[in-house]
Amino acid sequence: MTTTIQExxxxxxxxxxxxxxxxxxxxxxxxxxxxxxxEGKDIILDCTALxxxxxxxxxxxxxxxxxxxxxxxxxxxxGMNNDLRNVFTMTGFINLFEFK
Amino acid sequence: MKMKFFNKKISSSVATRTSLLVFVxxxxxxxTGGLYLVNRVRKVVAEETSRQASRAMDGVLxxxxxxxxxVETAVATAAAFADRSTQDESLCYELLYRLxxxxxxxxxxxxxxxxxxxxxxxxxxxxxxxxxxxxxxLEADEIxxxxxxxxxxxxxxxxxxxxxxxxxxxxxxxxxxxxxxxAMVTYSVPLYDARDSIYAVLCADVALDWVSQVxxxxxxxxxxxxxxxxxxxxxxxxxxxxxxxTVNVIEQAHAMKDSDFLNLASxxxxxxxxxxTLLEDITYMSTNDKARDESTIIYYAPVPRVxxxxxxxxxxxxxxxxxxxxxQSMIVLLLIMLVLISAALYFVIRAQMKxxxxxxxxxxxxxxxxxxxxxxxxRTHDEIGxxxxxxxxxxxxxxHYIEELQASTAAKASIQSExxxxxxxxxxxxxxxxxxxxxxDDIDIFGSLTPAKAVGGDLYDFYIRDEKLFFCIGDVSGKGxxxxxxxxxxxxxxRTISQHESQPDCIVTQVNNTLxxxxxxxxxxxxxxxxxxxxTGRLRYCNAGHDAPLLVGDGVDFLPCDSNIPAxxxxxWKYVAQEALVHPQTTIFLYTDGLTEAENSIHELFGExxxxxxxxxxxxxxxxxxxxxIEKMSKAVKTFVGEAEQSDDLTILAIQYTKAMREERxxxxxxxxxxxxxxxxLAQFVEEVCETVGFDMATTMQLNLAMxxxxxxxxxxxxxxxxxxxxxxxxxxxxxxLKFTITDSxxxxxxxxxxxxxxxxSAEERSIGGxxxxxxxxxxxxxxxxxxxxxxxxxxxKKF
Numbered sequence: 001m002t003t004t005i006q007e008x009x010x011x012x013x014x015x016x017x018x019x020x021x022x023x024x025x026x027x028x029x030x031x032x033x034x035x036x037x038x039e040g041k042d043i044i045l046d047c048t049a050l051x052x053x054x055x056x057x058x059x060x061x062x063x064x065x066x067x068x069x070x071x072x073x074x075x076x077x078x079g080m081n082n083d084l085r086n087v088f089t090m091t092g093f094i095n096l097f098e099f100k
Numbered sequence: 101m102k103m104k105f106f107n108k109k110i111s112s113s114v115a116t117r118t119s120l121l122v123f124v125x126x127x128x129x130x131x132t133g134g135l136y137l138v139n140r141v142r143k144v145v146a147e148e149t150s151r152q153a154s155r156a157m158d159g160v161l162x163x164x165x166x167x168x169x170x171v172e173t174a175v176a177t178a179a180a181f182a183d184r185s186t187q188d189e190s191l192c193y194e195l196l197y198r199l200x201x202x203x204x205x206x207x208x209x210x211x212x213x214x215x216x217x218x219x220x221x222x223x224x225x226x227x228x229x230x231x232x233x234x235x236x237x238l239e240a241d242e243i244x245x246x247x248x249x250x251x252x253x254x255x256x257x258x259x260x261x262x263x264x265x266x267x268x269x270x271x272x273x274x275x276x277x278x279x280x281x282x283a284m285v286t287y288s289v290p291l292y293d294a295r296d297s298i299y300a301v302l303c304a305d306v307a308l309d310w311v312s313q314v315x316x317x318x319x320x321x322x323x324x325x326x327x328x329x330x331x332x333x334x335x336x337x338x339x340x341x342x343x344x345x346t347v348n349v350i351e352q353a354h355a356m357k358d359s360d361f362l363n364l365a366s367x368x369x370x371x372x373x374x375x376x377t378l379l380e381d382i383t384y385m386s387t388n389d390k391a392r393d394e395s396t397i398i399y400y401a402p403v404p405r406v407x408x409x410x411x412x413x414x415x416x417x418x419x420x421x422x423x424x425x426x427x428q429s430m431i432v433l434l435l436i437m438l439v440l441i442s443a444a445l446y447f448v449i450r451a452q453m454k455x456x457x458x459x460x461x462x463x464x465x466x467x468x469x470x471x472x473x474x475x476x477x478x479r480t481h482d483e484i485g486x487x488x489x490x491x492x493x494x495x496x497x498x499x500h501y502i503e504e505l506q507a508s509t510a511a512k513a514s515i516q517s518e519x520x521x522x523x524x525x526x527x528x529x530x531x532x533x534x535x536x537x538x539x540x541d542d543i544d545i546f547g548s549l550t551p552a553k554a555v556g557g558d559l560y561d562f563y564i565r566d567e568k569l570f571f572c573i574g575d576v577s578g579k580g581x582x583x584x585x586x587x588x589x590x591x592x593x594x595r596t597i598s599q600h601e602s603q604p605d606c607i608v609t610q611v612n613n614t615l616x617x618x619x620x621x622x623x624x625x626x627x628x629x630x631x632x633x634x635x636t637g638r639l640r641y642c643n644a645g646h647d648a649p650l651l652v653g654d655g656v657d658f659l660p661c662d663s664n665i666p667a668x669x670x671x672x673w674k675y676v677a678q679e680a681l682v683h684p685q686t687t688i689f690l691y692t693d694g695l696t697e698a699e700n701s702i703h704e705l706f707g708e709x710x711x712x713x714x715x716x717x718x719x720x721x722x723x724x725x726x727x728x729x730i731e732k733m734s735k736a737v738k739t740f741v742g743e744a745e746q747s748d749d750l751t752i753l754a755i756q757y758t759k760a761m762r763e764e765r766x767x768x769x770x771x772x773x774x775x776x777x778x779x780x781x782l783a784q785f786v787e788e789v790c791e792t793v794g795f796d797m798a799t800t801m802q803l804n805l806a807m808x809x810x811x812x813x814x815x816x817x818x819x820x821x822x823x824x825x826x827x828x829x830x831x832x833x834x835x836x837x838l839k840f841t842i843t844d845s846x847x848x849x850x851x852x853x854x855x856x857x858x859x860x861x862s863a864e865e866r867s868i869g870g871x872x873x874x875x876x877x878x879x880x881x882x883x884x885x886x887x888x889x890x891x892x893x894x895x896x897x898k899k900f
Contacts (some may be wrong), residue, residue: 015153019780019783021779021780021808022776022808022812023776023778023779023780024630052783052801052805052873054805054808054809054812055748055809055871055872055875056812058871059871060883062863062866065863066863066864069863082798082804083797083798083801086798086802087802087805087875090859090874090875090878090879091857091859091874091875091878092858092859092860092861092872093656093858095859095860096863096866098860100496
């Protein structure tokens with residue numbers, strides 16, 4: 001699991017690759033710390049290369065959302081495959097995030 | 101038909117009926133009085149007739165006697181002076197003329213001399229003077245001859261020897277042999293000479309014409325007929341002239357064989373005086389010796405001087421003519437009076453009853469619902485007036501009561517409809533769609549609840565959560581609405597608590613605590629809560645004072661139950677759970693005491709023993725499937741109870757564990773330490789298994805997710821932080837499903853006993869926990885937790 005964070009057009013883009021399971025979640029959390037620090041910038045979570053997500057990953061996504069929202073930032077998810085989308089549907093997370 | 105109409109007519113009118121009754125009564129009274137009066141009159145008339153007859157008879161007797169005695173006196177006087185003239189044949193005619201001239205009744209006098217008294221005149225000498233019956237002229241004659249011998253006096257019917265005569269003698273009546281053929285009687289007196297020997301007999305013939313004439317004149321009534329008998333039983337007088345001196349009355353009576361007549365004749369001829377009543381009139385006699393058929397009174401008396409019997413006949417018909425006329429007029433009068441009285445009575449009563457009739461019409465209208473109908477005004481303060489006032493009171497109270505009744509009926513109807521709704525709500529709380537799990541092959545359930553009232557206090561419930569069947573059966577104390585309310589509360593508590601509580605004793609304890617809290621009405625409920633682990637058949641249960649269920653499988657046995665107190669009685673009671681293993685095909689038969697305490701008409705209870713017997717019969721007949729066994733039990737209890745009223749709610753719940761053993765297709769095994777970094781190994785294991793059983797990529801990913809969540813959960817919580825422990829993961833597949841079993845020997849922890857997350861909350865509201873178990877539930881067909889022999893056993897299943 002690798003996490004790359006870039007700044008594009010005033011937005012923070014996190015490029016997520018591989019399996020975001022429980023084992024990978026602690027590292028991913030560290031990697032995504034800059035997202036928590038963002039001052040009201042919109043965040044884009046690029047899940048095009050993300051093949052798997054467990055509840056630990058979902059909790060990470062929720063943390064990002066919860067830190068961004070009070071600062072006025074939006075959290076967008078892009079490129080998510082159907083399997084992952086299903087997981088978002090099952091958990092109701094599909095209602096929390098904005099998809100691009 | 102006619103009679104019926106008549107009866108109806110009579111009974112429908114008081115006026116008619118009363119007049120008729122009075123009519124009958126008056127008829128009887130007047131008829132009795134009238135009859136008495138008529139009889140009295142008849143008696144008086146009869147007595148009067150008798151008196152009249154007696155008077156007439158006295159007159160007749162005096163008349164006859166005086167005329168006869170006149171003759172006797174005349175003849176005796178003549179005899180006294182006879183010796184002056186009888187010595188000379190020329191003088192004797194003078195005597196005879198003087199005698200006959202003095203007495204007009206004498207029709208002839210004769211002097212019969214002794215043989216050859218006057219030697220010159222021959223042997224026989226009998227000078228006579230006769231009176232011509234028509235002219236009255238006297239004519240002298242001499243009739244001496246053998247036919248008029250002195251030695252005896254010959255009449256036509258009797259003889260008297262003169263030497264036997266001592267004084268005057270009346271001979272028997274006879275018919276004169278002369279041309280006149282008259283009825284005669286002769287009085288003879290002997291004449292004595294100086295030597296006191298009889299030398300002649302002086303005879304005076306008396307024609308009897310005057311006798312019948314005298315009697316005819318003196319007879320009491322015109323219609324009376326006269327009979328005179330002489331001592332030789334011959335008629336001296338008779339309405340039939342040819343019978344005189346020819347018919348013997350005794351012979352006649354004998355010939356008629358009439359004993360009454362004979363008795364009468366005997367009494368007459370023995371010179372008695374009296375009255376007889378004969379059934380026929382013997383004075384009217386036809387040729388064949390048959391008397392006229394007519395009751396007749398005969399008055400009779402003797403004439404001793406001549407030894408005759410005189411009698412009058414008086415036909416009763418004639419005597420009673422006046423009384424009979426009186427009787428007829430009286431009857432006619434009576435009838436007229438009766439008709440008039442009845443008519444008067446009828447009209448009077450009808451007039452009196454008129455207010456009653458109006459009252460009846462008015463009350464009939466009232467009875468048809470016109471409660472405010474005005475009653476007729478009755479001014480009299482008599483019984484009818486009182487009745488009317490009573491009716492008025494009744495009318496007002498009736499309308500009052502009807503209003504009350506309407507109100508209470510409406511209230512009752514509203515309660516009824518509310519009860520109906522309540523009953524529907526109550527019934528809808530219970531699972532009643534059977535079979536409840538048609539796509540499950542490991543469980544079969546059937547239940548039946550029959551409340552004794554519209555709503556009842558029995559309950560049962562069941563549902564499957566995490567491959568565990570949660571079920572309960574209960575009976576609230578009491579019946580009706582109060583019981584139904586507690587029942588609803590209990591059922592809700594069972595559902596709510598068991599959502600996150602898989603221990604039956606905990607469920608019952610919580611139910612008990614909730615119910616006991618502020619239980620002012622002291623309602624309680626006997627409750628049996630069972631949790632059947634479907635994969636293993638392990639049954640954990642807790643009984644709060646309820647009837648022990650039956651296990652119908654290898655045999656029929658009551659499930660051993662601790663005697664806990666019912667829920668709602670005492671707060672913080674420590675309920676204890678029990679455990680049993682239910683073998684496949686075994687049926688758990690639960691019931692309320694409505695079954696064991698069902699009463700028949702002689703108050704016998706159905707009883708546990710009968711329940712067990714019926715269950716055994718079902719088992720022997722291979723009929724232990726829930727629906728069959730309940731059907732059989734219901735039938736048995738229905739037959740037992742018969743016509744008796746259902747006394748208590750009757751609830752039966754049967755649960756059959758029907759798990760079938762299947763052939764294993766795959767069996768894989770892996771042991772992981774409690775280290776989340778080993779998750780990729782788990783993922784690899786899951787992917788291998790999924791590939792082997794043929795799940796697609798998407799499903800594989802989901803199963804991966806579910807397994808990771810389950811195992812990480814164990815890794816994180818089963819063992820205390822910092823301690824090492826192993827997690828055993830087993831994958832087993834058969835034709836139907838894939839099963840993962842996750843076992844650890846850490847502290848007991850039931851991940852299923854946790855409320856599910858709410859996926860509809862906003863980001864701010866959502867917590868970060870509970871997602872894992874939610875995902876497992878979403879992905880897997882079932883999740884099942886058991887704590888067995890110190891190990892947490894979590895089973896996840898996914899059908900193909």
